[in-house]
Amino acid sequence: MKENSSVLPPGRVLRRLFLTLFLRGRSSRGLQKSGAPKTVGSKLALTLLFYSLFGLMATMFIGQPLFVLTVYLHSMTLAFLGMFIASSAGEVLFNKEEADILMHRPIDARSLLWSKIGVMVQVSLWVAAAFNLVGLVVGAASPDGGWLFPLAHILSTATEALFCTSCIVLTYQLCLRWFGRERLDALMTTAQVIVAVVVVMGGQLAPQLFRFRGRIGVPAHSWWMAFIPPVWFAGFDEALTGHGGPMSWILASVGVGITAGLLLLAFGKLARDYERGLQTLQEAAPARPQRSRRRWAEKLANVQPLRWWLRDPVSRASFLLMTAYLTRDRDVKLRVYPGLAPFLVMPVVFLVGMRSGVTIDFGVAFSSAYLAAMPVLALNLLQYSQQWQAADVFRSAPLIGPARLCHGARRAVLCFLIFPALLVVSLLVWFGSGGGQFLAMLLPGIIALPIYSLLPVVRGRWAPLSQPTEEARSAGRAVSMMGVMLSSMALAGVAVAARTLGILPWFLLVEAILSIALYVILRSSMNAARWQPLE
Amino acid sequence: MISVQQLTKKFGAQVAVDALSFEVPAGQIVGFLGPNGAGKTTTLKMLTGMLEPTSGAASIQGFDLVRQTLDVKRHVGFVPESGAVFESLTGLEYLQMVAALYGIPGQAALERIKQFIAFFDLSFETLTDKLLGAYSKGMRRKVVITAALLHNPPVVFFDEPLDGLDANAAVGFKTLIQTLAREGKTIVYSSHILDVVERVCERVIIIDKGKMLLDGAPEELVAAHGSGTLERLFTQMTGGSELEQRAADFAKTFRP
Numbered sequence: 003m004k005e006n007s008s009v010l011p012p013g014r015v016l017r018r019l020f021l022t023l024f025l026r027g028r029s030s031r032g033l034q035k036s037g038a039p040k041t042v043g044s045k046l047a048l049t050l051l052f053y054s055l056f057g058l059m060a061t062m063f064i065g066q067p068l069f070v071l072t073v074y075l076h077s078m079t080l081a082f083l084g085m086f087i088a089s090s091a092g093e094v095l096f097n098k099e100e101a102d103i104l105m106h107r108p109i110d111a112r113s114l115l116w117s118k119i120g121v122m123v124q125v126s127l128w129v130a131a132a133f134n135l136v137g138l139v140v141g142a143a144s145p146d147g148g149w150l151f152p153l154a155h156i157l158s159t160a161t162e163a164l165f166c167t168s169c170i171v172l173t174y175q176l177c178l179r180w181f182g183r184e185r186l187d188a189l190m191t192t193a194q195v196i197v198a199v200v201v202v203m204g205g206q207l208a209p210q211l212f213r214f215r216g217r218i219g220v221p222a223h224s225w226w227m228a229f230i231p232p233v234w235f236a237g238f239d240e241a242l243t244g245h246g247g248p249m250s251w252i253l254a255s256v257g258v259g260i261t262a263g264l265l266l267l268a269f270g271k272l273a274r275d276y277e278r279g280l281q282t283l284q285e286a287a288p289a290r291p292q293r294s295r296r297r298w299a300e301k302l303a304n305v306q307p308l309r310w311w312l313r314d315p316v317s318r319a320s321f322l323l324m325t326a327y328l329t330r331d332r333d334v335k336l337r338v339y340p341g342l343a344p345f346l347v348m349p350v351v352f353l354v355g356m357r358s359g360v361t362i363d364f365g366v367a368f369s370s371a372y373l374a375a376m377p378v379l380a381l382n383l384l385q386y387s388q389q390w391q392a393a394d395v396f397r398s399a400p401l402i403g404p405a406r407l408c409h410g411a412r413r414a415v416l417c418f419l420i421f422p423a424l425l426v427v428s429l430l431v432w433f434g435s436g437g438g439q440f441l442a443m444l445l446p447g448i449i450a451l452p453i454y455s456l457l458p459v460v461r462g463r464w465a466p467l468s469q470p471t472e473e474a475r476s477a478g479r480a481v482s483m484m485g486v487m488l489s490s491m492a493l494a495g496v497a498v499a500a501r502t503l504g505i506l507p508w509f510l511l512v513e514a515i516l517s518i519a520l521y522v523i524l525r526s527s528m529n530a531a532r533w534q535p536l537e
Numbered sequence: 538m539i540s541v542q543q544l545t546k547k548f549g550a551q552v553a554v555d556a557l558s559f560e561v562p563a564g565q566i567v568g569f570l571g572p573n574g575a576g577k578t579t580t581l582k583m584l585t586g587m588l589e590p591t592s593g594a595a596s597i598q599g600f601d602l603v604r605q606t607l608d609v610k611r612h613v614g615f616v617p618e619s620g621a622v623f624e625s626l627t628g629l630e631y632l633q634m635v636a637a638l639y640g641i642p643g644q645a646a647l648e649r650i651k652q653f654i655a656f657f658d659l660s661f662e663t664l665t666d667k668l669l670g671a672y673s674k675g676m677r678r679k680v681v682i683t684a685a686l687l688h689n690p691p692v693v694f695f696d697e698p699l700d701g702l703d704a705n706a707a708v709g710f711k712t713l714i715q716t717l718a719r720e721g722k723t724i725v726y727s728s729h730i731l732d733v734v735e736r737v738c739e740r741v742i743i744i745d746k747g748k749m750l751l752d753g754a755p756e757e758l759v760a761a762h763g764s765g766t767l768e769r770l771f772t773q774m775t776g777g778s779e780l781e782q783r784a785a786d787f788a789k790t791f792r793p
Contacts, residue, residue, distance in 0.1 A: 015637040019623070026625035102617040106585040107638045108610040281588050 012109050016117035024094070024121055046125070052481065053082065053132040060137035068146040072155065072239040075137045076232035079159060082133060083126045083166040090125075091170050093336070093471065094118050098388075101280060111277030112269075119167060119269060126163045134159055146245040154242035158235040158254075161261050165231065168264035175268060178279040228256055299325040311413060316401065320410025320466060321417075324384060327467065328418055333388045337471070341383050342376065342419065363501055366440045367494035369427050370447025373420060375486040377455035380415045385469045393468035403531045408459035411466045416455060424448070442506065446497040447490070449513050454486075456524040462531020538563050538723055539584065539692060544593035546579050546747075553579045555747035556593065561725065561740075563691070566718045568738035568755070569727040572775045576747040577727045578618060581694050584725070585615045597692050611639065614685035618696040618727075620678050624670035628659075628680050631669055632687060639688035646687070653683040656713070657706065674701035682710070692723045699730060711737050735767040745775045 010018075025046060059078075063071040095118060104114070138155055141147040173196075227233045227249075237253025240246030246254075299322055303312050312318040327334040387393070396407055424444070431440050458464055500509035539561040546554040554576040561567050571577045582588040584595060586606040594601070600608040622631055629650065636646030654664055657679040669677060678701040685693060695714070699707045714737065718724050728734055734741060735755050743751040751758055751774060755767050764770035772780065 009640050009642050010637050012638055012640075015634060019626075019634050022630075023623055023625060099619065099621040101587065102619045102621040103623065104638075105587040106582075106610055106613065106615040106617075107635070108607045109638060110607060278589075 013113045013117055016109065016113060017120050020117055020121040024125060050128060050132040053129055054135055057133045057136040060140045064140055068141060068144050068245065069236055069240055071137060071141055071144065072236035073232055075134055076162060076235040079130050079133060079162060080166060080232050082129060083163055086129055087122055087126055087167055087170050090122060091174065094122060095174060096279060105280060111280065115269060115276045119171060123163055123167050126167065127160060130159045130163055148243060150243045151239065154239045158238040161258060162235045164265060165261040168261065168268040172264055172268040175275045178275045228253060312410065314406055316406035317410035320407040321414045324411045324414035324466060325418065328414065333471065337386060338380065338383045342380055362440050363443050364494055364498045366431050366443035367446055367497040368490055370444040371450060371490035371493040373423050373427060374447040374451040375454045375490050376420055377412065377415050378458050378486050379483055380419055381411065381458040381464065384411060384466060385464055386471045387467035388471055390468055390470045393465055396465055397533055403462050403533055404465040405529045405531060407466055408464055408528065412455045412459065443497060445510050446493055446513060449510065449517050450493060452521050453517055453524065456521065456528060460524050460528045462528065463534050539597055541595045542593055544583060544595050545591050546583060546588065547591045552747050557744065557749055559742055559752060561723050563723050564718050564721045565740060566714060566724040566726055566738045568734035568741035569725050570734065570741055570771060571744040575745045577744065578696060581696055581727060585613050585694055586610045612691055614690035614693040616682055616685045616695045616698045620681050620700065622669045622677055622681060625668055627666065627668055628664035628672065631680060632684055635684040636687055641688060649687055650683065675703055675706060678702055679706065694725045696727045699728065699733065731768045731771055743771060743774055750774050
């Protein structure tokens with residue numbers, strides 16, 4: 003934001019503002035406070051680097067028809083953008099504090115909305131560009147690609163980014179319009195989770211559908227393809243590069259038409275609802291107190307064996323705090339559930355695609371190991387809150403370190419997120435494989451669960467809700483999740499090998515002994531950890 | 538000037554502001570008082586165009602609050618109680634952004650900003666080099682006050698403006714608003730610091746549960762109710778008169 007002697011239109015001022023805020027974060031925590039930030043967006047640069055590296059996967063499509071590559075690229079782009087926009091949209095579109103700063107200024111809701119959308123589209127295009135960089139080269143080098151492909155793909159990806167953004171914004175607007183203030187918070191979270199899940203499932207299922215058909219290309223009679231968004235944009239690429247038939251043009255038209263319609267609805271017709279939404283965020287009074295809803299967690303904590311598990315009063319308080327935030331706080335819900343949903347869906351997608359015995363073994367073991375590793379991500383997300391300064395109360399309490407708080411938070415994550423997900427996966431395995439013969443493969447993950455749940459908190463730096471939300475956007479988390487995914491795969495691979503060799507019980511015994519030993523070490527290290535000095 | 542008629546705001550079944558009516562002429566400083574949850578902030582948010590009224594009407598400088606909201610916003614300045622700012626901007630970036638939203642050219646904005654920082658005794662280097670997140674509460678409040686007055690609005694709403702200001706800055710601020718009023722600005726001053734209100738405001742409006750309780754010059758109201766001070770009048774009117782006894786009873790619970 004440089005000095006300027008001319009008068010900028012408010013829309014441009016706002017776009018510049020929101021881009022700066024997006025790159026720097028809304029609070030100054032984590033930035034060099036004593037000096038104006040010279041290099042903004044270093045975290046974004048890391049994120050873009052991560053996506054560029056992930057884009058290297060496109061090299062696997064060298065020699066394949068262009069359409070296969072573009073379906074893959076658009077599926078993954080849609081999945082990434084969907085997750086990225088869905089997780090940012092709540093904070094960007096509906097920020098409570100922003101109302102006190104901007105709502106009394108002479109800005110109309112439409113300019114405000116457009117500026118925010120402009121920034122989201124701009125940043126999502128950077129993400130898309132980073133991911134598609136290698137794909138562009140691979141596509142241009144393919145026989146049915148050529149020099150027109152990069153141009154066509156850039157255009158189709160930009161349209162896809164607009165499609166994705168307008169889908170998410172429209173979902174918000176419709177929630178506001180249909181359900182109003184009273185249920186806005188819960189519905190926005192639900193809508194976001196649904197969008198994230200649908201986008202990820204769509205991204206995963208599109209390639210599965212192609213495999214199911216057993217052939218590649220745009221079959222003339224595949225009417226169902228017109229319902230898969232990544233295929234519209236792949237058709238767009240094919241049509242513009244001149245290698246597509248009439249079906250490609252139809253798919254491209256469907257994509258462009260639907261995107262235009264969504265844009266018109268989200269940013270044209272429903273912009274007034276956005277203003278109403280911003281106003282309702284300032285309304286302090288809830289419609290009616292929901293006492294019974296607030297007591298259920300306390301009642302649950304009094305039921306054995308949870309009561310015994312939470313016998314330490316500090317852990318119990320932390321458990322109740324986490325439960326409250328997981329069920330009530332809009333900001334935490336908007337970050338945690340959409341952040342976790344794609345990862346929770348992944349095992350289900352994996353299990354649905356199982357075929358033979360060994361694949362099922364691996365699928366079950368991987369799903370269980372993957373879910374066991376989920377506390378790493380969940381606890382990571384639960385250290386962020388808009389009310390992070392309130393966490394000072396933990397430091398002023400007579401506690402030597404955050405360990406007892408961590409135990410409570412860890413247990414809340416296990417009880418409310420991981421155990422239910424494991425139950426769903428177990429049921430899927432039971433019914434999906436026609437019996438219980440594969441259930442044993444869930445055990446390697448379940449045995450590793452306590453270890454994973456200790457990992458994020460073991461160094462004593464973790465405390466519930468103690469970090470500002472701006473620090474949640476970190477490429478480091480993406481890298482650590484990649485590590486978690488690889489370790490889950492390794493664990494599943496070893497378990498499958500052990501089963502194939504007929505030594506699964508011995509493997510489980512050794513894993514259990516190692517896990518117990520590791521658990522004791524990690525736990526004692528965690529209990530000994532003192533508070534880290536404040537920044 | 539401000540004109541309010543039967544202004545009402547409901548949140549679901551709860552009435553936050555109940556048919557409030559008053560007028561404030563140009564050049565007057567009005568203290569807007571009430572206990573917590575009385576509806577003061579909701580009223581101020583409605584009058585600054587941040588919240589849409591459920592019913593009733595209001596106009597600021599002749600502009601209708603509902604039909605000409607943007608015009609209303611151009612003519613008001615507002616210091617919200619929260620003192621919220623974008624913490625990751627420097628003070629100067631923030632003020633320049635605010636100036637741009639009101640269409641103030643860059644150079645003119647810079648000159649005005651310099652006038653304010655000289656008045657508030659802030660250093661220009663702090664404004665350019667430090668992020669707002671690093672400012673003390675008082676410094677941040679000075680930036681928020683500057684942001685509210687930068688476009689020279691004829692009507693200004695202050696919601697707890699002294700929160701965080703040191704004694705010197707508070708004295709300077711009180712002098713500032715009196716000067717602004719003398720120049721013809723309409724000022725609505727909402728605060729819980731009643732002795733300041735008593736000294737600064739020529740008129741007070743006391744509301745409770747969204748309804749108007751009293752409206753008049755402080756000294757006249759105090760005399761009419763035989764209260765002695767505005768503080769005593771306030772507690773008398775808003776049901777706080779038994780507080781001393783309650784505090785004494787409560788203190789007993791701490792005895793060993």
